Amino acid sequence: xxxxxxxxxxxxxxxxxxxxxxxxxxxxxxxxxxxxxxxxxxxxxxxxxxxxxxxxxxxxxxxxxxxxxxxxxxxxxxxxxxxxxxxxxxxxxxxxxxxxxxxxxxxxxxxxxxxxxxxxxxxxxxxxxxxxxxxxxxxxxxxxxxxxxxxxxxxxxxxxxxxxxxxxxxxxxxxxxxxxxxxxxxxxxxxxx
Numbered sequence: 001x002x003x004x005x006x007x008x009x010x011x012x013x014x015x016x017x018x019x020x021x022x023x024x025x026x027x028x029x030x031x032x033x034x035x036x037x038x039x040x041x042x043x044x045x046x047x048x049x050x051x052x053x054x055x056x057x058x059x060x061x062x063x064x065x066x067x068x069x070x071x072x073x074x075x076x077x078x079x080x081x082x083x084x085x086x087x088x089x090x091x092x093x094x095x096x097x098x099x100x101x102x103x104x105x106x107x108x109x110x111x112x113x114x115x116x117x118x119x120x121x122x123x124x125x126x127x128x129x130x131x132x133x134x135x136x137x138x139x140x141x142x143x144x145x146x147x148x149x150x151x152x153x154x155x156x157x158x159x160x161x162x163x164x165x166x167x168x169x170x171x172x173x174x175x176x177x178x179x180x181x182x183x184x185x186x187x188x189x190x191x192x193x
Contacts, residue, residue: 011086106171108132108139115167119143122159124151134149139176141167 060066112132119128126148133140141164147156160180168176 108134111139111167111170115141115143115163118163119145119160122156122163124148124156135172135175137170139167139174141176141178142181143178144181144183147182149184151184153182153184 112130115132118119119125119130119163120135122128124147125145127146128143130141130143133142133167143160145160147153158178164176164178164180
């Protein structure tokens with residue numbers, strides 16, 4: 001499940017893109033070579049016309065409301081950009097996934113921490129590290145498990161499979177794809193010279 005901020009970001013980018021596209025189309029078609037083929041209501045400019053003339057700038061400066069309005073709009077735009085940038089900075093909690101229960105939310109970082117603790121507690125596991133990524137309604141779980149010496153991987157794999165099934169049940173509407181890498185420490189014997 002996608003977080004609502006992704007939808008807001010896409011909508012803001014689409015709106016900005018439409019504004020820039022329409023301005024680009026207008027500036028490309030307002031010239032004399034193309035203006036003759038455009039409809040009568042389409043704005044026309046001459047080749048020596050500027051966007052804002054010195055007379056228009058002077059008229060705007062004569063209005064007492066112009067400078068405060070410009071400052072207020074610029075400050076508001078800057079504040080909105082800062083708030084958006086601050087919302088993009090994550091505190092390391094990871095993306096949230098909406099679950100089937102009403103109001104239930106699962107953070108991928110919390111799930112990764114839980115799975116790391118649970119796999120580290122499995123008998124025969126010396127060290128484990130689990131990473132969880134969410135993308136388009138899927139959870140990607142990557143686990144690296146280092147076995148203690150003289151531990152058979154079969155027993156550990158059965159326990160890990162049960163843990164992964166619990167994670168699948170916890171993230172019910174999402175499809176969980178897992179990749180488990182198992183390694184072991186070799187017996188280090190003292191070198192005799």
